[in-house]
Amino acid sequence: MSVWGEVVVGLAIMIGLLGIIVPILPGVILIFGAILVWAIMTGGATAWIVFAVASVFLVISGVIKYTWPGRKMKEAGVSNRALFLGAILGIAGFFIIPVVGLFVGFVLGVYLSEYQRLKQGEPAWQTTKHALKGVGLSMLIELFGALLATGIWLIGAFVA
Structure with missing residues (x-):
């Protein structure tokens, strides 16, 4: 893959992290x-191993x-109904209040x-705070898996 192609893949990964x-x-x-496109365009065993390892990180962090x-x-007593209503009002808030509406709507709904x-x-x-901590932990786990996948891609991009 050309240098510009790898730059585009890197930008797509950065946008994904954001x-x-x-x-x-x-x-x-x-x-x-982005990593799949890179593996297809780069080809070879190294690219596909990088894609497989990155995919495993993304799937495990997702689970x-x-x-x-x-x-x-x-365990903290947050009801599923509260999370559902928080999600619904979060989505509505996203469209009503630019930038912070998702957060405000979620908190209000819960x-x-x-x-x-x-x-x-x-x-x-207190229950709402536990829900916010859970959502924050969820984001950190997803970010950690994505950063591991990104790191594997960076190593693969230099090796391949």
Whole structure:
């Protein structure tokens, strides 16, 4: 692959990493796709091994991202209904309030659901904080897997 091709792949991976931090773009899908395109264009055993290892990192982090924080939120008493309502209001907030609407909508949705369920403000806020910690942990896990995949791609790009 040409140097410019690798620069474009690197930019796509960087945009994917930003998409994990600011959940507007499908970060992991962009990273996966960019490394796949690189492997196809580069060819050879090294490129396909890099793609396979990067894919394993992305899949493992994706599985852990949904299981570990979910279990921690369940232990803290966060209801599935609260997470669902938080997601719905987060999506709505994304379109209503530019930039911060996703975050504001999620927090509002979880809090309102928990307030309705618990009938008290302080316990609802405590549950909302646990939900925020779970979402933050989920993002960190996904980012860690994506950074490992990116590191493997960088090594492969220099070797291949």
